[in-house]
Amino acid sequence: MQSKITPTDFHLLGEFIALDNLLKITGVAPSGGAAKALAAAGGVKVDGVVELRKTCKIRAGQRVEVHGVCIDVHAAPSA
Numbered sequence: 001m002q003s004k005i006t007p008t009d010f011h012l013l014g015e016f017i018a019l020d021n022l023l024k025i026t027g028v029a030p031s032g033g034a035a036k037a038l039a040a041a042g043g044v045k046v047d048g049v050v051e052l053r054k055t056c057k058i059r060a061g062q063r064v065e066v067h068g069v070c071i072d073v074h075a076a077p078s079a
Contacts, residue, residue, distance in 0.1 A: 008026055009071075010071050010072070010073050010074065012074065015059065018058070019039055019044065020039065022058050022073070028066050028071070036054040039051060039053070046064050059073065060073055061073065
């Protein structure tokens with residue numbers, strides 16, 4: 001049986017966001033420390049590949065998957 005994936009869209013305000021901050025801001029992790037531990041344990045995939053770097057730069061166009069949540073990262077809407 002396959003688990004259900006919950007999609008989430010995230011719009012960047014700058015060029016990138018650190019992985020741990022993304023997980024905290026989107027509510028996937030309750031704190032920055034929990035987000036770092038989750039990444040360090042191999043529980044996060046970026047573009048389908050396990051990402052162990054806790055503060056790697058996530059840019060527009062990338063997809064982050066963790067605990068059945070899929071975060072699609074987009075560029076900030078033009079003003």
